[in-house]
Amino acid sequence: MxxxxxxxxxxxxxxxxxxxxxxxxxxxxxxxxxxxxxxxxNKDEAFHPINVAVVYGGEEQYDAPFKAVIEDASKGKDKLFNLKDATSQSDAEQWLKKGRIAGYFTSGETVKLTIKDSELEQSIMKSFADQYRSSRLAVQRIAQDHPDSLKEELLKDIGNRGNYVKETAGGNSEPDSMxxxxxxxxxxxxxxxxxxxxxxxxxxxxxxxxxxxxxxxxxxxxxxxxxxxxxxxxxxxxxxxxxxxxxxxxxxxxxxxxxxxxxxxxxxxxxxxxxxxxxxxxxxxxxxxxxxxxxxxxxxxxxxxxxxxxxxxxxxxxxxxxxxxxxxxxxxxxxxxxxxxxxxxxxxxxxxxxxxxxxxxxxxxxxxxxxxxxxxxxxx
Known part of the structure; x- marks a missing residue:
């Protein structure tokens, strides 16, 4: 039944x-x-390198260190910038007006940043410039107070930022809120x-x-x-x-x-x-x-x-x-x-x-x- x-x-x-x-x-x-x-x-959230330009001030003692740092940030798979070397400030200004770059740096005793908009890319550029300035001041202070401590290894690590927080996942799968x-x-x-x-x-x-x-x-x-x-x-x-x-x-x-x-x-x-x-x-x-x-x-x-x-x-x-x-x-x-x-x-x-x-x-x-x-x- x-x-x-x-x-x-x-x-x-x-x-x-x-x-x-x-x-x-x-x-x-x-x-x-x-x-x-x-x-x-998730695809839209992927980071893309920022188009930037550099205008060098003509003083080797300031240009060379900044050039080495920004070229290093423009290399590799996870590079931060797509770098363009401007022959003059007027070239950089033209690129900025046409939207070919998000902004440009001007090297010198104080690295300057010129931007047109204030968005995420420009905020990253500002953070990069601020970090370079703070690292450079740290090297100058060490050179002044403890010149014997200026070793090659220290100069390489001066710009590194340590991360002391370890992120652990609950499992092997990547978290996906969607x-x-x-x-x-x-x-x-x-x-x-x-x-x-x-x-x-x-x-x-x-x-x-x-x-x-x-x-x-x-x-x-x-x-x-x-x-x-x-x-x-x-x-x-x-x-x-x-x-x-x-x-x-x-x-x-x-x-x-x-x-x-x-x-x-x-x-x-x-x-x-x-x-x-x-x-x-x-x-x-x-x-x-x-x-x-x-x-x-x-x-x-x-x-x-x-x-x-x-x-x-x-x-x-x-x-x-x-x-x-x-x-x-x-x-x-x-x-x-x-x-x-x-x-x-x-x-x-x-x-x-x-x-x-x-x-x-x-x-x-x-x-x-x-x-x-x-x-x-x-x-x-």
């Missing part, structure tokens, strides 16, 4: 084009828009699966629809019909999530780390979580399907917003100022689970989030069972 009801419900549910659209097609379309919006963000949008979208898609759970409960509530009335008069236990129907809905929803993951990974090249098995397990857990959430809301709310859909949609979108899908900083604001809310938001938990698999070598955070999601599933399923099993009808 379970198999018969399962097959019947599966055929019935898979023909619901509206639900298939909102639980699968819509997330795929939204993911495509996300990809088009974020595709070039991934949070896609992980939150997957979590939203799982919770759109609550529409499937809502449909299963609605179809066994005889006072809601004629189909539910027929189910209640059939020689099948209501709980058996609900479990078989929920299993069919879960198969459909989980298949949709697998197809969504495949689209994100193979078509849009969104990385999920190297733990494919746990990613699939997380998608399955998220599917059960969304399905059970929809079933609970449908069991609690005694109004029609329209009211239930509205409640589920609002709850899902609020959870998605707080997990950073619309505004990424919101997720971190919640974690900083209202941390308990992050643990009470199942959409955020599912988002965190995917990011933990991608970023962290340790599974401790992943296990905590999965454990919390399992608690939510248990609460949702228990609540649905207690409500549905006690509902009786005087007549059908």
């Amino acid at each position: 379970f198999r018969h009801v399962f097959v019947y419900r599966f055929k019935y549910l898979i023909r619901d084009r509206e639900l298939v659209f909102w639980t699968f097609v819509f997330p795929v379309i939204l993911a495509s828009f996300f990809y088009m919006a974020f595709f070039n963000i 991934l949070n949008y896609f992980y939150a979208l997957i979590a939203m898609a799982c919770f759109y699966g609550s529409f499937w759970g809502m449909k299963e409960v609605t179809d066994i509530q005889a006072d809601i629809s004629d189909r539910a009335a027929r189910v209640n008069t059939a020689p099948v236990h209501k709980l058996l019909a609900f479990i078989a129907g929920s299993a069919a809905a879960l198969v459909i929803l989980f298949t949709e999530m697998l197809l969504l993951l495949a689209y994100l990974n193979f078509a849009l090249h969104i990385s999920f780390g190297n733990r494919a098995g746990l990613v699939i397990l997380t998608a399955l857990t998220g599917s059960v979580l969304g399905l059970s959430f929809g079933a609970l809301i449908s069991a609690i709310v005694k109004k029609g399907a329209g009211m239930k859909v509205a409640i589920l949609t609002v709850a899902t979108m609020i959870g998605s917003f707080l997990s950073g899908m619309m505004y990424m900083d919101m997720k971190y604001l919640i974690a900083r100022y209202v941390p308990f809310l992050a643990w009470l938001n199942p959409v955020n938990l599912l988002t965190d689970a995917f990011y933990a698999l991608y970023y962290y070598d340790s599974l401790s955070h992943y296990v905590r989030t999965m454990g919390m999601m399992c608690i939510f599933i248990l609460l949702f399923c228990t609540g649905t069972y207690l409500i549905v099993r006690r509902r009786k009808y005087a007549g059908l």
